[in-house]
Amino acid sequence: MTETPWWSSESLWRKMAIWVTAFMVVVLIGLTFDTVRQITAGGKRVPSYSVINQKIFYEFDSERGFQVPRIGESQPLFGRILDEAEAKALVTLGKLTVQAKNCMNCHTLLGNGAYYAPDLTKAWLDPAWAHEDIREQLMLDFLQDPAGNARTFGSGRRMPNLNITEDEAQGIVAFLKWMSSIDTNGFPRGFSPLDQEDGV
């Protein structure tokens, strides 16, 4: 039997496997600290929950080459100005409801989920709500009675009635408004938002 060359020896590749894995884990942990810092609510990329008190619109950033969310003037949700704790509680109720109603197995959020129903990342700014003055009410009505207010766009795909209460519906709307303010690096591509006064 001929001797195994060094480059194909078992011990060399065992060491390589260990060292490469260890190195990659260390790099990932380092990057994770920075990433979590940047995506904690209240930062530049992911605004604080009280952003739901303000107008959110999109502006083309020529340096980055895509649209980015901007925070505008005061635009209270459901006519109430909420402090950070109240806003967080409302968004939390919305997120809990989104999970409890299994929304992600029809919709995508930030592009993740199922593909049977539209992406919700920019739901708050979708032109389907026609005008910002009626948007909140339309959203509440739809969530509480999706079958009665069906918006199938001719597809025949309807959202089932999920027994969403008015409080839960308000929470979902708050969650969707807050989510639309996240800087998603231009996703979804070339989004055309609802026309709003003082901001496109």
Next chain:
Amino acid sequence: MSTNAISVEAGPLSAGQRIAMHYFVAAMILFFAQILFGVIAGLQYIYPDLFFGQLDFSVARMVHINAMIVWLLFGFMGAVYWLVEDEAGTDLVGVGLAKINFWILTAAVTVVVLVYLFVQIGPGTKTTLWLINEGREYIEAPRWADIGIVFCVLVFFYNVSATFMKGRWSGISGVLVLDLVALAGLYVAGMYFTPNISVDQHWWWWVIHLWVEATWEVLVGCIMAWGLIKTLGANRRIVTTWLYIEVAMMFGSGILGLGHHYFWIGTPEYWFTIGGFFSALEPVPLVAMVVHAVYDAGRHGFKSNNHPALAWLIAHAFGNFFGAGVWGFMHTLPQINLYTHGTQWTSSHGHLAFFGAYATINIAIIYLAIQRVRGNVWMSAELADRGWKWKWSLGLLNAGVLGMTMALLIAGYDQSFIERALEGSTWSGYFKAQQSAWFLQGMVWRMIFGWVTTAGIVLLFWDLLTIGKTEKRKIKDISVVSTLEHAPA
């Protein structure tokens, strides 16, 4: 070191093998559930009113993907129980514990599925997340079940590692045990609630990506290495060296390849470069696995002691490369992913990758187990009925999944083009794409190939229940073949 070949003598199954059979049976039942609910979800794309209000798409799809995750895990656990005693050269340490563990896990899975089907959703409270449904794709299992799963996996881990400690260690077992630690630990990253969807998705990918694109890949690498030794009598030193190379390349690319899920969820822009670069390297170890499997099979003249198992191992090597490697690479770069993320492209990739990388190798190991159950009978060439059932089920399942993959890819192209490139990614753009002719045709073709897949699984079950039952010949002795073929040229 354990012997390469399977013994011609067939005594009763060992304790570990009997436990493994429990897992395999449960896995196959869940595999069928996966296909059944996949068929329902596929039909709902064509007939949106089907089961509306009773078994909505969200429920059918949740059971479809959860049954898949759980049957693959059951298959892996079965495979590990099947090989652990042979690889360790000793009896399983905790047989009673393993039995109880299996029944607890199976009962928990049954309760979870029944709750999915009959309770489905709850109010927007943490209680719903604890008892009914966590609402996070792939890891929807409620929190009580999460804790149960982690407990059961820890018991499983104890049993496997204690058996190796009592017996002997090898390269394969060393990699396997370390990989199981990572696999169990990562699941914990998915067990918490946060209102922040960016943070939620960030950690959710730690579970999903670092399972399916890292630790699961290494786990099947270990199973593949053992399988090649058993079906072909492949040289252990070469197989082990290949396994280390694969681990280095898999973790070397896959760990930071996680970054390709961090393009659009609020995470910083440096992930474009890191995720794009490392995920582009992810197919490399999968090429190595193909080379490894085909080289070993060819080196032994495809003379295996279990043709169905070897065929499924080869299907695994190619399925892994095309499904995870090529289909993943096609849309992994951010410039392309911007258009394809969250469309049927992902669905196309998911179907071929999960089937090609994981379903195939589980089926291969189940064929190895069935051979042993039937008394180590002949399963090489010239089977009594020409082996038409295993050959047709292999063909139908692979053609079915490949057909679904192509149909979904065409639908995905159409969706990306219309919804993203033309229509400004709005809801009306989404629905316009969903109603375009090519998309609709794609859904019909997906359904046709879904039925082909269903026919394949029915035939697979028939074959597993009957193969080798009337066979009188004993298993082919590949140790002789192996010795001859390793002789100097």
